[in-house]
Amino acid sequence: MIELRGLTKRYGPTLAVDDLSFQVQPGKVTGFLGPNGAGKSTSMRMVLGLDRPTAGQALVDGRPYRELRAPLRVVGALLDAGAVHPRRSARAHLLALAVSNGIARSRVEEVLGLVGLDKVAGRRAGAYSLGMRQRLGIAAALLGDPGIVLFDEPVNGLDPDGIRWVRQLVKDLAAEGRTVFVSSHLMSEMEDTADHLVVIGRGRLVADAPIGQVIAGSSHTVVRVRTPAAAELARLLAGVADSVRQESDSLLTVAGLTTDDVGELAYAGGIRLHELALQSASLEEAYMELSRHHLDYGASQLTAQGA
Amino acid sequence: MTTTTLTSRRAAAVRVGWPSVLGRTVAAEWIKLRSVRSTYGSVLAALVVTVGIAALAGWAAVTDDQPTQATVAQLAGVGASLGQFGLVTLAALAITGEFATGSIRTTLAATPARWAVLAAKAAVVAAVTFPAGFVATALATLAGAAILGAGADGILALSARSAAALTLTGVMVVGLGAVLRGAAGTITTAVAVLFAPPILGALVSNETVSTVMDHLPAGLTTVLVSGTGERYGPEVAALLLGAWAVGTLAVGAITLQRRDP
Numbered sequence: 001m002i003e004l005r006g007l008t009k010r011y012g013p014t015l016a017v018d019d020l021s022f023q024v025q026p027g028k029v030t031g032f033l034g035p036n037g038a039g040k041s042t043s044m045r046m047v048l049g050l051d052r053p054t055a056g057q058a059l060v061d062g063r064p065y066r067e068l069r070a071p072l073r074v075v076g077a078l079l080d081a082g083a084v085h086p087r088r089s090a091r092a093h094l095l096a097l098a099v100s101n102g103i104a105r106s107r108v109e110e111v112l113g114l115v116g117l118d119k120v121a122g123r124r125a126g127a128y129s130l131g132m133r134q135r136l137g138i139a140a141a142l143l144g145d146p147g148i149v150l151f152d153e154p155v156n157g158l159d160p161d162g163i164r165w166v167r168q169l170v171k172d173l174a175a176e177g178r179t180v181f182v183s184s185h186l187m188s189e190m191e192d193t194a195d196h197l198v199v200i201g202r203g204r205l206v207a208d209a210p211i212g213q214v215i216a217g218s219s220h221t222v223v224r225v226r227t228p229a230a231a232e233l234a235r236l237l238a239g240v241a242d243s244v245r246q247e248s249d250s251l252l253t254v255a256g257l258t259t260d261d262v263g264e265l266a267y268a269g270g271i272r273l274h275e276l277a278l279q280s281a282s283l284e285e286a287y288m289e290l291s292r293h294h295l296d297y298g299a300s301q302l303t304a305q306g307a
Numbered sequence: 308m309t310t311t312t313l314t315s316r317r318a319a320a321v322r323v324g325w326p327s328v329l330g331r332t333v334a335a336e337w338i339k340l341r342s343v344r345s346t347y348g349s350v351l352a353a354l355v356v357t358v359g360i361a362a363l364a365g366w367a368a369v370t371d372d373q374p375t376q377a378t379v380a381q382l383a384g385v386g387a388s389l390g391q392f393g394l395v396t397l398a399a400l401a402i403t404g405e406f407a408t409g410s411i412r413t414t415l416a417a418t419p420a421r422w423a424v425l426a427a428k429a430a431v432v433a434a435v436t437f438p439a440g441f442v443a444t445a446l447a448t449l450a451g452a453a454i455l456g457a458g459a460d461g462i463l464a465l466s467a468r469s470a471a472a473l474t475l476t477g478v479m480v481v482g483l484g485a486v487l488r489g490a491a492g493t494i495t496t497a498v499a500v501l502f503a504p505p506i507l508g509a510l511v512s513n514e515t516v517s518t519v520m521d522h523l524p525a526g527l528t529t530v531l532v533s534g535t536g537e538r539y540g541p542e543v544a545a546l547l548l549g550a551w552a553v554g555t556l557a558v559g560a561i562t563l564q565r566r567d568p
Binding site: 045048049050051052065066067068069070071072077079080083084085086087088089092093095096097099100101102140 | 323325327328331332334335336338339342343344345404405408409410411412413414415416417418419420565567568
């Protein structure tokens with residue numbers, strides 16, 4: 001488990017990470033979302049003990065990372081694919097990391113095979129494409145068979161095959177009971193991978209909830225109603241729904257009510273319905289809305305722990 | 308890959324003593340040092356320059372119309388004083404290369420005990436600079452002796468003193484690199500520290516200034532390599548140079564500990 005407690009990082013006048021508190025639970029994929037510059041990478045670096053928090057703390061399995069003496073066996077991280085010496089071979093890079101944490105040398109060949117770099121492991125890392133360096137970073141993260149995995153923008157530079165591979169890997173790691181924390185600035189990336197979302201904007205927590213709840217909470221998640229008495233139904237729902245839009249003579253879209261609510265109210269009002277359907281927001285829409293609210297009001301709009 | 312093995316492995320991974328951490332870090336840094344080509348280039352440059360300059364100076368001495376009183380030890384000393392920059396480069400790159408490539412974050416994530424990382428780097432740099440410095444000085448001595456037609460008496464002691472000076476300088480440069488982080492700045496500063504005092508000392512004949520000069524790394528190196536000094540002998544020079552090396556390394560470790568990589 002990863003736990004952030006009031007984590008704060010200030011660079012001069014800029015508050016890069018602002019009083020961030022949340023937990024990342026094992027056994028599921030937690031997506032870490034936010035636009036570029038929202039503070040995702042800074043937060044991850046603080047979890048890894050690289051950057052010192054201005055205030056608060058980050059714990060891995062209940063301990064500060066800096067206290068760990070063989071950290072690669074507890075936490076595996078892909079930070080940025082550039083964090084490799086370009087003149088060193090991938091094999092030597094991984095070997096040095098393995099030796100530094102008392103990991104068997106044979107594990108190096110295992111992870112090289114796992115990420116598909118075994119054929120090119122003798123080449124210097126500087127000659128690798130971005131996608132290959134990304135795979136090398138993932139190999140390094142998996143080296144110590146850690147219970148916690150942090151991937152910062154893992155699909156950057158990967159081809160479609162590589163992206164599919166990372167998605168499957170991330171799900172498999174979570175299914176094995178590991179804590180999996182994956183950042184991205186692309187919402188679509190998380191839609192079919194993440195179970196839980198932590199969304200930040202300008203260093204602050206915007207949302208911490210299961211992905212289904214984030215989507216359901218969006219105003220873009222609406223109920224679509226087709227009825228011959230559209231105007232009448234619109235009047236009836238106006239007081240209870242967040243918004244009612246009349247799309248045409250016979251079509252309404254209703255936000256803030258479930259299909260059950262709309263059906264019951266229509267029945268009670270004696271209005272005949274021809275169609276009643278839930279139209280889910282995309283994660284993209286839900287996210288955009290969350291960030292907008294966040295920027296407008298500077299307050300957290302949706303926060304639900306666990307589930 | 309099941310949860311139970313994960314838990315037991317994690318428990319085992321937590322109980323690691325400091326000697327073990329340091330040993331692993333040294334082993335890792337050794338792999339890193341020998342897996343980049345610049346290491347071999349730097350050592351080769353140190354050897355070629357040390358021997359080449361000694362031979363050139365010897366040749367100049369014997370072909371001069373008014374033959375100078377150059378000794379074999381002096382020739383080797385001149386060679387080593389220039390050849391050491393190959394080893395200074397090696398020491399500087401061992402730490403600054405990590406900052407330049409961003410691999411320092413990978414290194415510190417693997418070994419959060421930053422003092423151990425710096426100590427291990429100093430250890431592996433010393434493990435290369437001592438033998439390299441010894442061989443370079445010995446070869447320079449032999450070349451000088453051949454050119455001057457003199458004997459190579461005391462070649463082992465001379466090579467050992469020179470290697471010790473080069474090693475302590477290398478350790479100091481590792482500390483300097485941890486403070487400055489850039490290769491260019493570190494090497495330039497090292498050149499200034501090693502070359503500026505003798506030049507200034509030759510210009511200024513003030514007692515206080517020359518006392519200070521004699522206690523700076525450049526003056527200490529001169530005494531250590533030559534084996535004689537006015538104020539102190541080579542043993543004291545070695546101790547003082549060691550203090551500079553350890554002190555600079557400590558400042559480097561504190562800087563590394565405090566600043567975000």
